[in-house]
Amino acid sequence: MVRVLIPSGALGLGYDHDALERGIANKPDLIAIDGGSTDSGPSYLGRGVSKYARSSTKLEWAGLMDAARRAGCPLVIGTAGTCGAGSAVDWLVEITQEILTERGETAKIAVLKSDQPANRVVDALGANWITPLTPAPDIDAPMLESCTNIVALAGVEQITCALDTGADIVIAGRTTDTAIIAALPIAKGIDPGPAWHAAKIGECGALCATNPQSGVIQIDWEGAAFTLTPLADDARATPHTVSAHMLYENADPYLLHEPGGTLDVTEARYDALDDTRVRVTGSVWRKANGYNVKLEGARVAGYQTVVLAVVRDPHYVTNAATWAKDIIAKCTDKALQRTSATADDFTIEIRLIGQNSVLGDLETRVADPVEIGALGLVTAKTPELANEIGKLLNPYLLHHPLTREEEVPTFAFPFSPAEIDRGPVYEFCLNHVMWLDDPMDAFTLEVLDA
Amino acid sequence: MPEVRDLAEKVRSKNAGPFWVTVDIFCGSAEAFERIKNGLTTKAVAERFDTPEQLLKRFDIQSLNVVKISVPRPSVQGTISDRDMHGAGWAALVAEMQIEE
Numbered sequence: 001m002v003r004v005l006i007p008s009g010a011l012g013l014g015y016d017h018d019a020l021e022r023g024i025a026n027k028p029d030l031i032a033i034d035g036g037s038t039d040s041g042p043s044y045l046g047r048g049v050s051k052y053a054r055s056s057t058k059l060e061w062a063g064l065m066d067a068a069r070r071a072g073c074p075l076v077i078g079t080a081g082t083c084g085a086g087s088a089v090d091w092l093v094e095i096t097q098e099i100l101t102e103r104g105e106t107a108k109i110a111v112l113k114s115d116q117p118a119n120r121v122v123d124a125l126g127a128n129w130i131t132p133l134t135p136a137p138d139i140d141a142p143m144l145e146s147c148t149n150i151v152a153l154a155g156v157e158q159i160t161c162a163l164d165t166g167a168d169i170v171i172a173g174r175t176t177d178t179a180i181i182a183a184l185p186i187a188k189g190i191d192p193g194p195a196w197h198a199a200k201i202g203e204c205g206a207l208c209a210t211n212p213q214s215g216v217i218q219i220d221w222e223g224a225a226f227t228l229t230p231l232a233d234d235a236r237a238t239p240h241t242v243s244a245h246m247l248y249e250n251a252d253p254y255l256l257h258e259p260g261g262t263l264d265v266t267e268a269r270y271d272a273l274d275d276t277r278v279r280v281t282g283s284v285w286r287k288a289n290g291y292n293v294k295l296e297g298a299r300v301a302g303y304q305t306v307v308l309a310v311v312r313d314p315h316y317v318t319n320a321a322t323w324a325k326d327i328i329a330k331c332t333d334k335a336l337q338r339t340s341a342t343a344d345d346f347t348i349e350i351r352l353i354g355q356n357s358v359l360g361d362l363e364t365r366v367a368d369p370v371e372i373g374a375l376g377l378v379t380a381k382t383p384e385l386a387n388e389i390g391k392l393l394n395p396y397l398l399h400h401p402l403t404r405e406e407e408v409p410t411f412a413f414p415f416s417p418a419e420i421d422r423g424p425v426y427e428f429c430l431n432h433v434m435w436l437d438d439p440m441d442a443f444t445l446e447v448l449d450a
Numbered sequence: 451m452p453e454v455r456d457l458a459e460k461v462r463s464k465n466a467g468p469f470w471v472t473v474d475i476f477c478g479s480a481e482a483f484e485r486i487k488n489g490l491t492t493k494a495v496a497e498r499f500d501t502p503e504q505l506l507k508r509f510d511i512q513s514l515n516v517v518k519i520s521v522p523r524p525s526v527q528g529t530i531s532d533r534d535m536h537g538a539g540w541a542a543l544v545a546e547m548q549i550e551e
Contacts, residue, residue, distance in 0.1 A: 038468050041528035041535045135469055135505075135522050159530065244514055247474045248481060250522035251466040253509055296468075300528055351533065358539035364546065379530050427529050428468040 001222045003028045003184040007067070008095045008215030009204035011035050011060055011077060012052030019216035020063070020232035024071045026218060029188075031068045031075045035092070036082035038428065039249075046148050046298035046426030052094070056199075057252035061092070062099045065107075065169065069248035074163060075375040076180045078154070084174030085149040086115040092171050098449045109448045110167035112158055114174040116150040116442060117294065121434065130290070136431040141179055143299075143429060150297040150430065155259025156195075157291075157439035162416035165173040173443075174296065176258055177203040181219070190221045196263040197283035198226040200256055201245050205220050208245035211235040225281045227273060239270035242278045259294075259439065261287040292433040293442060301427040303383040305390030307376040307419045309397035312411040319353075319402055320372045324350040327376075327396040335389045346380035346389055349393060350397075374411070383421060454490060455484045455545035462543035468527035471537040472520040473488070473544050483515040489549035495519055498543050 005028035008015040012035075023031075036044070038050045050057065061077075068075035081088025093111055100107055122141045124130050137143075144150070151174035162170040172180065181199035186192050188362045198219045201208050205215040214232030228237050228359075246253045246265060256263040268282040311317055328348050335341060335348070353373030356363035376393050378387035397410050397418070436442055454461060459478030466472040475490075477483035487510045496503035499521050507520040521540075525532040534540070 038527070039465055039536060042468070043528070133469075137526075195461075240514065244476075244516070246473070247511075247514075247516060249464050249466050249472070251470045251472050251507055253511065254519055304530075347530065358534050359543060360533055362498065362543060363539075364498075364543070378532075397512055425528075425530060428526060431467075431469050 001220055002188045002190055004181055004184060005031045005071070005218050006181065006202045006204070006205050006217050006219070007031065007033050007064060009034060009207055010037070012056050012059065012241055013215065015205070015215035015346045016232045018233065019214055020067055020283065020364045022231045023216055023218055024067050028071055028073055028218065029074050030184045031071065032259055033062060033064060033077050034177050034180065035077045036079040036084060037177065041080065041427045042298040042426040044083060045083040045151065045428070046300065046424070048079040048083060048085035048149050050088055050091060052082065052102070057092070058095050058099065061095060065096070065099060066127055068168070074168055074170060076159065076163070076172065078159070078172045078175035078177065078180035080171050080173060083149070084114055084151050084172070086113050089113055089171055093448070096169060096171065100450055107168040108166065109450050110162040110165045110170045111293060111446045111448060112152045112154060112162045112170065112172040113444045114154050114172070116152050118145045118147060118150060120297065120442065121150055125435050129431050130390060131435070133433065137429050139432065142216040142296070147297040147299045147429060148340055148426070149294060150396050150444050152295055152434060153259065154443055155179045155293065155439065156183040156186050158258070158443045160187045161440060162443055163187065163384060167447060178258060186428060189274040191224055192261070193263065193283035194221055194224060194226045194280065194286035195259055196285060197268065197280060198228065200263065200445040201228060201280070204245070204248065206230050206232065206235050207248065207347065209235045209237040211240060214332055225279055225349045227277055227279045236276045237278045239272055239278055242280065243268070243270045248437045260291050261285055276339050290435055291439055292435045295430045295434055296427045296428065297430040300424045300427055302379040302381060302425055303386040304425045305378045305386040305419050306422060307390055307393050307397050308414060309374045309376070309418070310414065310427045311410060312412060313375055316374050316402065316409060316411070317369060320352050320355060320374070323400065323402055324352060324374060327393070327400050331389070331393050331396050332391050338392065339385065339387070339388055341380070346385060348389065348393060349377045351377065379425065383423060385417065387421055394418050451548040451551065453545065454486060454547050454549060457485055457549060458545070460507065461541045461545040463537055463539070465523070465537040465542070466520060467525055469523055470520055471540050472518065473541060475517040477515040477517065480515060483512065483517070485549060486517055486537050487550065489551050490517065490547060492519070493551070494547060495521070495544060498547060499524060
């Protein structure tokens, strides 16, 4: 039997301490936790930083380091520091060393990095070793070189290499969410079908059970089956909660593409063992011809300055769309006249919060709100230009009248100054896979005795 | 005509990576599942998202009473035109669609 303990869906989200204690007492072979995803947007990968507070990360990580030491098993984190870029991995390594120093302890740390130098990807593109997924942006050498970070998603092979060093702690850059959980059972001879399937069910912690906030779950593999057990007092897994988790953040609930193959759960069976545990059988792994890893990259898309005004006057609330459109036209003209910018150098947008700011043109509902937030967004080629045009937009959002005849209105600015520089805004620019001869070709592994 | 939200227990949407959004309609009962499955066409959903129908992926999952529809994101996550980083807002578009009966 192989047993993996998963404290929560991500480091930084918290976990139930009593449930974690139960998990430690059950003597897991590994404690695995995910450190991130793309879900919070491209800025984290673009800048190579974590989304979560250092204080939360340190506190929770220290708790897991202690848990692994007491359980006598390794601790592995994938996609360290939200984005899994090298700088975010280094950040967590530094936190780890700090914790060890404070405790007067030592540990062997394996550091797996997933960073891809642009020239490696450019060469792979030239050699036809890059395949676009759907939908994929067009890529070429200049575009790849403009990325501030490119990472590849490691699979079980790279995590296994890291675990094979005998490390107490594995800190990995970008990996698939599932690979950190699936690697150990596969290395110990469990069929990859149930290994990957359990990993997908378990990667969000107790999100596959009732009381999803409790975090902690345990997975046991035996033969061709796995059993999922949530460990918090009031958390229960049922065939419904477990099978429904295949829907979560998956475009396809039956097929999951991973490095080296595809998990197929079309024929999977979910059986309740009792009130809290679910046993799963019938998961199939379809090995691919060749080996590829998915790429993620982010680059600067421009620099942004935003201005928020709140409109309360009912006449303006009713006519907000007309008002905003007029401001955009007039401010664009003014920016072209008064700065050296050309039309390609900037965009001005006003999103009407309370009207359609989430869905834009796709919104179908019309309502009569009390007030409308007018969120002005200026995106430009340089931060200076964004700020300059933000300042040109400011008086419009404060005073622009619907018609020349009416008295000059004044709207509510919540801040002074009203314009807020957001700095660089990033965009994801890769939805591709890169083919590799050897899984470790695009990854580096270093062992630290800390 | 009823709307999806009148029949379903829950409708949620979420990113499935930066390039896709996936909408899960938890119908709650076999009866609601049949009505939503039959009364909500993929074509109508594609029109709501202003996206070609052939790009959508649809799964009618009887064992869970779930209709799942995945759509290429109307704006790639985090681009300047993106309005909803986690893609949760699009659920309302589908929840408010009418069920043909």
